Amino acid sequence: MTLGRSLRLFLVDGTPNGLLTAEIMNWTGHVLTGPRSKLSELVQRPECGRTGIYFLVGPDPDNTLRPLVYIGETDDVGKRLKQHNRPEAQGGKDFWERVCLVTSKDQNLTKAHAKYLESLLIRNAKEVGRCGLVNGTAHDYANLPESDRADMAFFLEQIRTMLPVLGFDFLRASARYLVAPPEHEGDGADISPVFVMNIPRHGIHASGQEIDGEFFVLKDSMARREWIGTERGYQSLFQQLIKDGVIVAGLDGNCRFVQDHSFSSPSAAAAVVAGRSANGRTKWKLESSGLSYGEWQDGKVNAALTDETAASAGDNARPDSFD
Structure with missing residues (x-):
């Protein structure tokens, strides 16, 4: 711990x-x-x-x-x-x-x-x-x-x-991701579940994980070759990642991530993969169950509240003294 x-x-x-x-x-x-x-x-x-x-x-x-x-x-x-x-x-x-x-x-x-x-x-x-x-x-x-x-x-x-x-992130190492076995997806704070995002029409498949507050798109994930959305939002991020060589053009007409890369949010990651603005809370889905990122996160919050309520009820049921 x-x-x-x-x-x-x-x-x-x-x-x-x-x-x-x-x-x-x-x-x-x-x-x-x-x-x-x-x-x-x-x-x-x-x-x-x-x-x-x-x-x-x-x-x-x-x-x-x-x-x-x-x-x-x-x-x-x-x-x-x-x-x-x-x-x-x-x-x-x-x-x-x-x-x-x-x-x-x-x-x-x-x-x-x-x-x-x-x-x-x-x-x-x-x-x-x-x-x-x-x-x-x-x-x-x-x-x-x-x-x-x-x-x-x-x-x-x-x-x-x-x-x-203090706001200086340049020495903060990227967390190592842990690929969770499908039967344990979402169980425990130490296991990072795998999310996938697919755009079948364009043959795009990407994988990601959330670690320490950042959303990582994993190496070999695919992304659209060019930005097709409006000239705002994450367009500059998309172009910068191409410039930096984080995503490179492939032979299939799409781009590919050559390394794991962290994003500030699932929506930022989804936008780069899709080449346009996208809601990461609905686009990223658990690899095994198909639950969206938003549904998975809500489930964790509800489970935590349920556990807290149960623990509180247990404490209140204990006698203050014994005869």
Whole structure:
């Protein structure tokens, strides 16, 4: 069973769009984030005088589906951020709109630790593939004792846990899907049922699964070769996936997913498969039973409420005392 975590968030100036600090219970790390417009206030914070790693994040003009990210390390974060705030022509970086820096509350994070973390984070961001990296080639910095490498592996996992909570998804790995045996579809939180979507007229068959709040269309699923819907909705998503090579043209006149790909909703996934807007709650159906995604989800909610009611009734039936 996965255990819960306690996070402590603090709005420095009392507004949701200002500076924010974040900590995890029993972790020595400390996170500070804010918009570039608050940089003058951010660099005055004591955290900015420490050794740490930082992320510069902004939109990618060539890809609306993912951000641009620069990952760096320094023993004086404030000084480095001032350099990055300069115009591009003066050695700065123009693309970023938000900054996130990670330091240590006990100040035991050394320059060597930071360089090691930076190399791990750059490698991890490339593997996950949720952002465009502005960094050049990452140096494979491994000049740390074995015990320190173990400490930094733990430090890295806390960073990967914390950042998605703060709105930075570029380090969040895609969940591994579990194909459920047909007789167990929909049973238990650990089993992800397989959904299918068919468009017989065009010979299209696609498979998908819901994992950790995202809907995955699985590798080798088919999709329409071109967008035929109106010029809105998920058209840009469809075109971007073709541009990125996630779906490629096949010999049968349709496209094929060359890898598993996550979508924000079943409807987004259905639209890309169909090449037009589609209601994913009705189009995706359980592979064995034929129940729609919406019916399957409603069944889970109703079952949970029934279990809760039964448990509550059982508690009320227990005597308060015994003679």
